[in-house]
Amino acid sequence: xxxxxxxxxxxxxxxxxxxxxxxxxxxxxAWSPTGSGPASAAADGTAQAAGTPEDAIxxxxxxxxxxxxxxxxxxxxxxxxxLGPNRDRAVVTxxxxxxxxxxxxxxxAGLRFVGGHPMAGREHAGYRASxxxxxxxxxxxxxxxxxxxxxARDRVEAMAVACGGRPVVMTAANxxxxxxxxxxxxxxxxxxxxxxxxxxxxxxSVRGLAAGGWDGMSRLARGDVEMGTGILATNGPxxxxxxAALRDxxxxxxxxxxxxxxxxxxLRARLAAARRLAGPIE
Amino acid sequence: xxxxxxxxxxxxxxxxxxxxxxxxxxxxxAWSPTGSGPASAAADGTAQAAGTPEDAIxxxxxxxxxxxxxxxxxxxxxxxxxLGPNRDRAVVTxxxxxxxxxxxxxxxAGLRFVGGHPMAGREHAGYRASxxxxxxxxxxxxxxxxxxxxxARDRVEAMAVACGGRPVVMTAANxxxxxxxxxxxxxxxxxxxxxxxxxxxxxxSVRGLAAGGWDGMSRLARGDVEMGTGILATNGPxxxxxxAALRDxxxxxxxxxxxxxxxxxxLRARLAAARRLAGPIE
Numbered sequence: 001x002x003x004x005x006x007x008x009x010x011x012x013x014x015x016x017x018x019x020x021x022x023x024x025x026x027x028x029x030a031w032s033p034t035g036s037g038p039a040s041a042a043a044d045g046t047a048q049a050a051g052t053p054e055d056a057i058x059x060x061x062x063x064x065x066x067x068x069x070x071x072x073x074x075x076x077x078x079x080x081x082x083l084g085p086n087r088d089r090a091v092v093t094x095x096x097x098x099x100x101x102x103x104x105x106x107x108x109a110g111l112r113f114v115g116g117h118p119m120a121g122r123e124h125a126g127y128r129a130s131x132x133x134x135x136x137x138x139x140x141x142x143x144x145x146x147x148x149x150x151x152a153r154d155r156v157e158a159m160a161v162a163c164g165g166r167p168v169v170m171t172a173a174n175x176x177x178x179x180x181x182x183x184x185x186x187x188x189x190x191x192x193x194x195x196x197x198x199x200x201x202x203x204x205s206v207r208g209l210a211a212g213g214w215d216g217m218s219r220l221a222r223g224d225v226e227m228g229t230g231i232l233a234t235n236g237p238x239x240x241x242x243x244a245a246l247r248d249x250x251x252x253x254x255x256x257x258x259x260x261x262x263x264x265x266x267l268r269a270r271l272a273a274a275r276r277l278a279g280p281i282e
Numbered sequence: 283x284x285x286x287x288x289x290x291x292x293x294x295x296x297x298x299x300x301x302x303x304x305x306x307x308x309x310x311x312a313w314s315p316t317g318s319g320p321a322s323a324a325a326d327g328t329a330q331a332a333g334t335p336e337d338a339i340x341x342x343x344x345x346x347x348x349x350x351x352x353x354x355x356x357x358x359x360x361x362x363x364x365l366g367p368n369r370d371r372a373v374v375t376x377x378x379x380x381x382x383x384x385x386x387x388x389x390x391a392g393l394r395f396v397g398g399h400p401m402a403g404r405e406h407a408g409y410r411a412s413x414x415x416x417x418x419x420x421x422x423x424x425x426x427x428x429x430x431x432x433x434a435r436d437r438v439e440a441m442a443v444a445c446g447g448r449p450v451v452m453t454a455a456n457x458x459x460x461x462x463x464x465x466x467x468x469x470x471x472x473x474x475x476x477x478x479x480x481x482x483x484x485x486x487s488v489r490g491l492a493a494g495g496w497d498g499m500s501r502l503a504r505g506d507v508e509m510g511t512g513i514l515a516t517n518g519p520x521x522x523x524x525x526a527a528l529r530d531x532x533x534x535x536x537x538x539x540x541x542x543x544x545x546x547x548x549l550r551a552r553l554a555a556a557r558r559l560a561g562p563i564e
Contacts, residue, residue: 070546119493120493121494138493139490139491141491174487177488178488178491181478181488182479182488182491182495183491183492183496186495186496186499188532188535188539189471189475189499189532190499190556191552191553192528192531192535193467193471193528195531195552195556195559196463196467196528196531197467198556198559198560199559200463200527202460203559205456205460206464208421208450209401209421209423209460209461209464210465211401211402211420211464211465213465213468213469213502214464216498216499216501217471217472217499218560219498220495221553221556221560222560222561225553225554225557228549232538232539232544232549232553233544233546233549234544236540236544237539239539240539240540242478242479243532243536244536245478246475246478246532247529247532247533249477250470250474250525250529250532251529253470253473253474253525254522254525254526254529256518257514257521258518258522259518262514262515264511264515267510267511267514267515268507268508268511270473271473271511271514274472274473274477275503275504275507277476277477277480277481277485278476278480278500278504
């Protein structure tokens with residue numbers, strides 16, 4: 001199977017490394033806007049480097065859009081133009097964190113598009129941070145653009161499996177609602193916490209006392225800005241819906257914490273219930 | 283210096299271990315309600331075990347209330363009754379996460395009370411989790427009940443230094459406002475996130491996709507319930523004030539995310555500003 005990776009950072013690089021390890025039946029050609037990831041991958045024998053998207057895509061069975069979310073979106077039409085009459089031959093997938101917008105765009109461009117989202121990551125970005133076992137045992141969400149094109153879906157699932165991932169077929173709407181809850185809402189919350197605390201007038205005198213709790217809760221806000229922007233730009237309504245529910249929970253906490261006399265039993269019950277819901281730390 | 287530890291979990295145990303390492307000038311006697319920590323400490327040579335608070339406190343220069351926040355509060359009058367006419371001789375301190383309520387209570391009980399809050403912790407609780415270097419290099423907030431009693435303050439600071447900590451003298455109000463921001467607000471936020479997401483109807487289908495971001499943001503809500511209850515019961519107004527500010531930040535995010543057309547530049551600028559405020563991940 002000939003795979004063209006457009007983008008070779010953490011995710012693209014980890015796909016390349018995993019496929020290189022999976023065996024000779026996978027041939028990977030990689031292109032990226034800067035060319036630095038592909039150059040490194042060529043040097044270390046992980047993938048062939050292509051100088052242009054055209055060179056990478058020529059003869060590919062599977063084209064993987066592996067840039068940041070907004071960059072993947074912008075590549076859709078470009079890939080369609082490059083494939084031209086070969087649109088029926090190649091399957092196109094992506095790794096972006098939201099699925100409805102890009103799957104619709106792939107469909108509209110006439111591509112055999114199957115959305116993908118490997119649920120894996122690391123804090124550090126770039127090809128240098130990529131590892132062959134990033135996807136091992138992790139869900140790899142697969143969102144078929146055309147449910148009847150089972151061959152296209154199979155091709156993407158085969159790559160996910162070759163990377164060690166666990167394909168999970170979902171609709172774009174179900175995926176985007178789910179990740180809004182467990183991934184994108186936490187990002188917004190982390191940013192809102194930082195805005196509130198680190199943006200307050202007394203931050204310079206407060207920050208010296210910060211410990212593990214603060215580090216953990218501000219971590220997502222300290223992550224990659226382009227990734228976060230792409231996520232929120234393409235999943236705003238689903239995130240807003242979860243955020244509105246969270247606002248209600250906060251209103252409840254405001255009432256409990258602002259009481260003239262603390263209701264200790266109520267505070268304890270509420271914390272205990274949250275702990276039960278999430279499961280204790282292992 | 284003879285130190286009586288009332289409570290010998292993670293914090294009390296780590297104080298005992300640090301003082302045992304600090305040398306023979308520190309003698310530690312420990313009591314706890316269950317007796318299990320002191321029995322272990324006696325067995326491993328870290329501290330003497332006392333069967334009652336009276337036995338532990340007899341002859342102590344420094345009494346350390348080292349239980350969960352509400353347990354420390356309840357010990358204040360008991361310690362005052364046990365000390366009786368020796369109230370002028372012994373200095374009493376604590377390790378609770380909030381300072382205004384307990385320092386006022388110590389003062390009202392006629393104790394030479396100096397509030398303390400070592401800014402250190404681990405995820406696991408109990409004497410078994412205690413380590414001698416828990417406080418190494420960390421701030422140890424010191425809140426004098428009587429600013430004129432410098433000898434009392436010195437005695438607590440000397441213990442903090444012997445434990446490897448960095449004494450930081452603050453007023454109770456400044457301390458409680460600061461930790462409301464960097465420690466207690468994150469706890470409430472984590473609980474509210476869990477209530478919203480893990481309490482939603484679709485949680486069972488969503489949880490399988492959860493990854494590092496969710497784990498990090500739900501971590502505080504999965505911590506010790508008694509600790510959290512004591513914190514929120516004794517610092518409600520300060521936490522509520524920060525939470526109200528956070529609610530305003532969330533309202534701003536709701537407006538940005540709910541827009542008909544995403545304003546990509548605005549989303550990017552807001553995430554970039556939060557990242558700048560908190561500092562990137564090192």
